[in-house]
Amino acid sequence: MSLAQEFTKGIVKENPIFRQALGMCPFLAVTSSVENALGMGAAATFVLVCSNFLVSLLRKVIPASVRIPSYIVIIAAFVTIVDLLMNAYLPALHKSLGIFIPLIVVNCIILGRAEGFANKNKVISSLFDGIGMGLGFTLAMVVMATFREILGNGSWLGFNLLGEAYQNQPLLIAILAPGAFILMGFILGFFNIMEKRNRGGAR
């Protein structure tokens, strides 16, 4: 597979959320506004690229039978370092992303890519895979957050779209947890239909 394909497969064909159904926890929890979705996406992408890089670099050093605990230590260490550095040197960004950063440790996309890709592939391909998967994750988060923020708050990225009257009486369930599950069902259903149509057309 070429580097360009390693990069683009994460965005559409193997999108971590829509196609692999990984990382559902942040997908449901942090998509109540587009701003949060972008923040979580950016922070997770950063950690994903770093952990893919390191896991790929160490893939011949770490024995296979203890690889999972090693990956978890590497990922948790990275997340903590990112958290500390951001807190010290980029306090404004840390203030808006602060609560999401510890959550990245439990984002299974990162462990999934370390186990499923980086430990079998070269460093450069792993970097591209990390960037692609991270962008795919961010894109999926933004799609979901777009629906939820417009329906539930009448705005997009803080801009008022549907007017004051709607904002005073919005479809609140879209922002609450049940709305997230309902919308996730619709979105995953839509992608499954598209997938079936595509396959049917090819045969």
Next chain:
Amino acid sequence: MGEIFKLGFMLMLVAVIAAVALGYVNSITLPIIAEQKEQAKLDAMIDVAGSLGSGELSFDSLSVPSLENPYAEVDQTLAVVSVTDSTGSELGYLFVAYGRGYSSTIQTMVAVNTLGVITGTTILFQQETPGLGANVSNPAKFMYQFDDLGYSSLLLSKDGGDLDAITGSTITSRAVTSSVRAGMEALSASGIIPGDGGVL
């Protein structure tokens, strides 16, 4: 047997390297983070106190023995800071109100002038539901209503007052309102601010 030791050793090596890296980063960032927290608090104080008066303001912590602590339920104390301008005349007071919201203890910094009227507020900390209660941090959604009120006016319209709660976030709105009210009542009871400056 040797295999187990080899695996254990590798795992230990990974953990030790991670621990050393974390310790090193922490030792560098710890003082910077502490300094920034202090600075952020000072900035919030200057920002909120700016509504009391302009120019060079100085802050002094005020100790009043008779001051009751309305926040014992959330394990916080009521600390009052008096604000004076460059000529030494007292402009008002700052305090932090703690209210149990929907999913966090909300900390609100309040500036009250010597007449007992709120001149400014800011939310220092909250972890309410994003998109709902978290809107409390946006002054235009809720907190703007607090300006120019005395404590007796601090009541949501659902509870018979005039303040409109954030849509879908009555618990958050009520927590902020009643915590600020409780703090001002305590200030008033100890004689720091007059009975009720809200009658304007």
